[in-house]
Amino acid sequence: CAKKAKTAKDDKNGLPLCRMLLAELEAHRDAWPFLTPVNHKAVPGYRKVIKKPMDFSTIKEKLANNQYLNLETFIIDVNLVFDNCEKFNEDDSEIGRAGHNMRRFFDKRWTELLQ
Numbered sequence: 054c055a056k057k058a059k060t061a062k063d064d065k066n067g068l069p070l071c072r073m074l075l076a077e078l079e080a081h082r083d084a085w086p087f088l089t090p091v092n093h094k095a096v097p098g099y100r101k102v103i104k105k106p107m108d109f110s111t112i113k114e115k116l117a118n119n120q121y122l123n124l125e126t127f128i129i130d131v132n133l134v135f136d137n138c139e140k141f142n143e144d145d146s147e148i149g150r151a152g153h154n155m156r157r158f159f160d161k162r163w164t165e166l167l168q
């Protein structure tokens with residue numbers, strides 16, 4: 054019979070873990086810039102500079118549509134949110150700092166949960 058997955062990382066579908074992690078990201082006080090897609094009509098230059106926009110609501114939609122193979126592919130999209138933020142925003146700005154805070158929080162949580 055198939056070996057029981059050792060950790061969520063190996064588990065073919067650590068999807069409940071993804072849903073839990075996303076819920077924690079959305080509940081974070083610094084999540085507000087990332088909850089919905091950046092409105093490129095309201096944010097000059099965004100569409101030109103950021104080739105692959107991503108946000109928490111889009112990740113939620115992809116989870117609901119079973120578009121993530123496993124935790125890895127989910128983590129790639131979450132990191133895309135933070136990488137886009139670093140590319141477009143000064144570190145010393147409200148949104149730039151929010152991005153750094155959220156990345157630090159996420160890295161801490163998923164590594165804790167995988168131990």
Ligand SMILES: Cn1cc(C(=O)NCCCNC(=O)c2ccc(F)cc2)ccc1=O
Binds near residue numbers: 086089091137138142
């Ligand atoms: C990630 N990023 C976001 C923006 C940006 O201007 N984003 C709009 C923020 C406005 N949205 C809110 O204030 C809000 C949304 C939901 C909510 F529940 C509470 C507040 C600009 C550059 C960038 O790189």
